[in-house]
Amino acid sequence: MKLLEVKNLKLYYQSTRGTVKAVDGISLDLAKSEALGIVGESGSGKTSLSLALMRVLPSNIDTNEGKVILDGKDITQLSEEEFRKEIRWNTISMVFQGAMNSLNPVLKVGHQIAEPMLLEKTVNKKEAYKKSEDLLEMVGLPKEIFNRYAHELSGGMKQRVMIASALILNPKLVILDEPTSALDVSIQAQIMNLLKRFKKELDISMIFITHDIALSSDLCDKLAVLYAGEIIEKGTAEQMFGKPKHPYTQLLLASIPGLKQDASPKFIPGAPPDLTSPPTGCRFHARCPYRFDPCDKKPPPAFKIEKDHLSRCWLNEGDKK
């Protein structure tokens, strides 16, 4: 059975310029011990998606629709109180973007990791602190770090602390939003190694949100590419990297300056659309080098290429391979 099923999730905000359709009908699913990569650029709605799943919603929400089914249970039907007690942090937890900066500078790091556990009131301090120390070791930090303060740690160490903090209540699903974007490439590689280990040893499912499609191949079994609030292609890692079908995915892959290839990296002209007034038809058509007649008129549905591989492009109509 799938651990997570998201069906047609929508999240619209109210802003001075109009309604921002940040998440516009997203469906995805995830099994146990699986990692799903959500790849999108700035303005694609990827952070809004993670906030919607965690129900950390801002005050200017206009619409919040869709179903989120976790372990067979529809969690969108839960009240705020129930969601807080049962789901948030103990079933689904999150490592936020730039989370290193949200560590409390006046509390010891070990105490901060233990805090959600202490709030549960089911364990005493000693147990909570022991678990905190164990997690520090698990993320590759020496136990002494428990007594350190945030400013004494490097960026990489702080990020490991945040990961430990997300694991304290043994969640089934961890959402990571750009967990390595502020880190050096060597430290990033260390953290990715760590996450790979967790996926295997702890049986955790992960949703890995990033703008770096190459990085997602380091961890993710499945990939979904987000553009202007919609998923325009999704599939297994082999399908997505091997035979991407949507022009945006293809261009995204071509824009990586690879070490091994000699070809010059490509770029995508133009800018992502304004989410208050998405374009008619396919949202990517204005920047697409392959656009043809139907592209600006009707939004394409998600065409099935193969099992698990869907692409939202008129070029894929009738594609069966």
Place this chain on the structure above:
Amino acid sequence: MEERTRNLFKELLSSGSGKVGIAFIIALIIISLGVIIIYPPDFGLKYWSNPVLWADNPRAAPPAWTNLFSSYNQAETVIFETNIPTERIPGVSTTKVLYTFNLNHKADEPPSFISMTVGNIKYNNRPPVLIVNIERPDGNKIELYRLIVPGPLPNEVTPFARFSETPFRIQLSGNHEVVSAVSNFLKQEFDVSISNQDLLLSGVDIAVFGTPQDDGKFDVLMGVYKIQVDAFLYNEDDSIGSVKFVAGGSVHGFMGTDTLGRDLSIGLLFGFPVALFIGLVASSITTVIGTSLGIISGYIGGKTDTSIQRAADIFTNIPLLPILIFLSFIVGPNLFIIILILIIFSWPGLTILIRSMVLQIRSGQLVESSITLGASRLRIMLRHIFPQTAPFVFAQMIFFTPSAILAEAALSFLGLGDPSLPTWGQILEYGFRNGGIYVGYWWWILPPGILIVITAMTFVLIALGMEPIINPRLKRGH
């Protein structure tokens, strides 16, 4: 830039506090402009400090509209003033010029005093004579007073001018001639004996405007009183300029009077532009000095920074009050000195704040890129650093204005102010000094305090309305 200003106003008007603040400040500005246009520039010395001019006002009188709230009808001040005689009766050698005033007395009490003022009398031969009569509603007529204009001096030439610069005022109610006349009248008409002494003490007006009762008290006689001033001129070219008769009330004017009889509404109105002037001048100069020094201190650093910061430390630690007392002792109280002192002691606070802002900005890429372009230090400070601090500076200026106004009011209240100028603080101080609280002169004590608070609040409301612009995180979600 224009778009930013437009945005500023839009943001300001979108908030409740901003709207109220703008409405108030427009009102303040209109009133102040009106006062500046209408009042003469030397108002303070010539009018406010000149007792002669409000001699005809009742002392410590509540505002006239309080009459509406009590069943006891208090007497209002009635002033008759004219240059043109009611009647002119030429004669062979004597011209009789009559001034008639009809006073409809409806109050439950007599006037607090009666007075006559004449001005600008010219004569060529014999000095004119004026006789003041009053005819009561009950038909009785009293000749109150006879004035013989002072005669010519030894070396004087015709025409002889008397009372041209300062009109001549006679407080009829306190004049012994009048007292005798009234005393006689009482004896004759009502067979009531009151000594001149007693009459003077209790007030001649009770008798003039009342009917004696058996218990020794007087009942007010309501009705129309005809006051006649007869002037006898002995030459064709003689003339009388102005004649003024005042029946003092116990209530007066829009805001009442103080113990010197000064019309408080005039004084309080004068306070509007003064308050705005003090507030805006003190805060703008302080802001300019504080910001410039803060930017220079923060950006240039080194010895310049240290010296400016030490200067700021010194000024912050010197106690303001003793210095002020000391200065006012030496120089004498002066509004400009007060403003100067306020500025000198307020700039350090702003400098220290701006300096820390600049230190942060300085480490940013904007300054680095400007240096790379080859920009001079001055250019960087003016063109790149200052605009980043501008919203904060502007808000500080607005916040500081009420502080300056309150500081001046406090200083005046402590007696360190400039007594020749009627600022609100001054009026408040004078009221307190004359025991306003204990005696209950609410019309004197409350209005200046309320006006100070409203003015200060106006600026605070505007600053609150502008907050989202200074701190974009506070932007109101529309």
Place this chain on the structure above:
Amino acid sequence: MKETRNRMIRLEDVKMYFQSRKGLFKTVEIKAIDGVSVEIDKGKTLALVGESGSGKTTLGRLTLRLLKPTAGHVFFEDLNITDLEEVHLKSFRRRAQAIFQDPYSSIDPFMNVHQIVEEPLIIHRIGKKKERNEMVHKALEDVRLTPTQEFSNKYPHMLSGGQRQRVGIARALILKPEYIVTDEPVSMIDASSRAEILHLMKNLQDKYRITVLYITHDIATAKYFADRIAVMYNGRIVEIGPPEKVVKEPIHPYTIKLLAAVPEPDPSNRFKERGVVEGEPPNPADIQWGCRFESRCQLQKEDNCKSKQPTLVQIKPEHYVACFLKDKDKS
């Protein structure tokens, strides 16, 4: 012996030490740059690749004389700019410009695009109003912010990150500088737009024959746009050479690990862990003897590694490495 006339920038054994206060009485010396000698020829691009703490940004600042070196010399063409006072540097500043990392903070939010791009002309008193307007127009065309009339009046907050960066480029180029330092010019821009900006910069560099120092942590982009790559670690250059050599045949152990850490889009990556350099990046405040990389190096070390600093030695034509273990394989 290289023709000195061809040389744009030369650093001669440059050191940059900062004093930092630690506690109330102690000061600690931070060796941001600890002996770097390097040259850049006219019209060429040198990429300076390193991670945080490597000193690459500091080195870039030194070449622009935004900092005065603690020791060593900085030459711009034949001019020794090491100790010049700011007033004498103004003509140098006209010829050496920079494109900064953060397009959000390096341009003044209170000025519109026209004013921002025009500013260098005003500072250096070039041309009259009409001429300046034409130069601004041309600069905006060069960076493809067209129609230029439309962009001239916009303020930074109305532009996307990529557009702002182009404004920064236009501003840097309007003086027709001979030398440009660009520090992480695309790291704050969307992945799909990065190549566009880099292509633009490369075209402009070719068109105007500008010498470029390209500072980045991303060795992959360095490979495409540089004529030479210098890898920095903890204040020293550990390897320098042509891109194909450094990327395809790296010699220094740090370079090897650095290249291994770069993510490539390969779905089989998720099944294997990368061989990465372990531990934390070095603290430049720590006193160090011997090779900087020694504490994280996994090769079999020799005695020199702990006691002496390795210097750059030529291993292959044009390819230099600073490592005691590798300088024996000369070919």
